[in-house]
Amino acid sequence: MDLRVAAAVSLLLALATTTGAVTFNATNTATGTIGGLRFDVAVGLDYANLVLSNASAFIWSSAFNQTRPADRKPVDAVTLVVAADVSGAAAFTAADVITLSAPYVGNYSGDVRTEVTGVLFHETTHVWQWDGQGHANGGLVEGVADFVRLKAGYAPAHWVKPGQGDRWDQGYDVTARFLDYCDSLKPGFVALLNAKMEDGYTDDFFAGILGKGVQQLWQDYKANYDA
Numbered sequence: 001m002d003l004r005v006a007a008a009v010s011l012l013l014a015l016a017t018t019t020g021a022v023t024f025n026a027t028n029t030a031t032g033t034i035g036g037l038r039f040d041v042a043v044g045l046d047y048a049n050l051v052l053s054n055a056s057a058f059i060w061s062s063a064f065n066q067t068r069p070a071d072r073k074p075v076d077a078v079t080l081v082v083a084a085d086v087s088g089a090a091a092f093t094a095a096d097v098i099t100l101s102a103p104y105v106g107n108y109s110g111d112v113r114t115e116v117t118g119v120l121f122h123e124t125t126h127v128w129q130w131d132g133q134g135h136a137n138g139g140l141v142e143g144v145a146d147f148v149r150l151k152a153g154y155a156p157a158h159w160v161k162p163g164q165g166d167r168w169d170q171g172y173d174v175t176a177r178f179l180d181y182c183d184s185l186k187p188g189f190v191a192l193l194n195a196k197m198e199d200g201y202t203d204d205f206f207a208g209i210l211g212k213g214v215q216q217l218w219q220d221y222k223a224n225y226d227a
C-alpha cells in the first residue's frame with residue numbers, strides 16, 4: 001500500500017488502541033419482580049451503564065495504574081444483567097458478565113442506589129483484575145475488589161474498621177483494609193501487585209514489592225492499629 005494509506009491505517013490502529021473501545025451494556029431481566037422494579041426506579045439502566053464506565057476508568061487510571069490500554073486485561077465488553085434467580089449473593093461476575101441479584105436489590109434497606117454503585121465497583125474490578133491465571137489466593141482477589149470499592153468512596157458503614165480481622169487473606173473488607181495499609185507504605189502497591197498477578201501467583205509478591213513477607217506485614221498492620 002502507498003505511504004499515505006499506510007500512515008492512515010497506522011493512525012487508525014493507534015486510535016483504536018488508545019481509545020481502547022469497551023462496550024458497556026446493562027440489561028434488566030427481572031422487571032417483573034419487586035427487586036427488578038426497584039432497580040429501574042432507584043438506579044436505572046442509564047445510570048448503571050455510567051457506573052460500569054466510570055468504574056472501569058477509575059480502575060485503569062487510579063487503582064491499577066494502567067494508563068496504556070496494552071497494560072489492561074483484553075476485554076471488549078462489560079455486561080450487567082439484573083436477574084431474578086440469584087439468591088445468597090448481591091452479585092457475581094463470570095466471563096465479563098456481572099449478574100446483580102434483583103432479590104438483593106428488593107430486600108436492601110437503605111440507599112440502594114449508592115449500595116448498587118459500590119457493588120458494581122467491586123464486580124467491575126473482577127472483570128479487570130488479574131487472578132494469577134486462576135491460582136491467586138481467593139481472599140486476595142475479593143480483597144482487591146473491595147479495595148477498589150473503598151478507594152472509590154463506596155465502603156459501606158458495616159465494614160470492619162482498619163486493623164480488624166483475623167487473617168490477611170480473610171477476603172473482602174478485612175483484606176481491603178490490609179491492602180490499603182500496604183498501599184500507604186508504598187503508593188501504587190496494589191497496582192504493582194495486580195500487574196504481577198497476570199501470569200501466576202505467590203505470596204512472595206508482597207516481599208518482592210515491600211521487602212517484607214505478608215505475615216510480617218499483617219503483624220505490623222495489627223500492631224499499627226493496636227488491634
Ligand SMILES: *[C@@H]1O[C@H](CO)[C@@H](O)[C@H](O)[C@H]1NC(C)=O
Pocket residue numbers: 023025026027
Ligand atoms: C446488550 O445486551 C442485550 C441482551 O444481552 C443484547 O440484546 C443487546 O444487543 C446488547 N447491546 C449492545 C449494544 O451490545
Ligand SMILES: *[C@@H]1O[C@H](CO)[C@@H](O)[C@H](O)[C@H]1NC(C)=O
Pocket residue numbers: 047050051054
Ligand atoms: C461518572 O464520572 C463523571 C466524571 O468523573 C461524573 O461527573 C459522574 O457523576 C459519574 N457518574 C456516575 C454515575 O458515577
Ligand SMILES: *[C@@H]1O[C@H](CO)[C@@H](O)[C@H](O)[C@H]1NC(C)=O
Pocket residue numbers: 034035087088102103104105106107
Ligand atoms: C427478599 O429475598 C428473598 C430471598 O431471596 C426473596 O424471595 C424475595 O423476593 C426478596 N424480596 C424482594 C422484595 O425482592
Ligand SMILES: *[C@@H]1O[C@H](CO)[C@@H](O)[C@H](O)[C@H]1NC(C)=O
Pocket residue numbers: 065187188189191
Ligand atoms: C504508574 O506506572 C508508570 C509506568 O507505566 C510509572 O512510571 C509510575 O510510577 C506508576 N505510578 C505509581 C503510583 O506507581
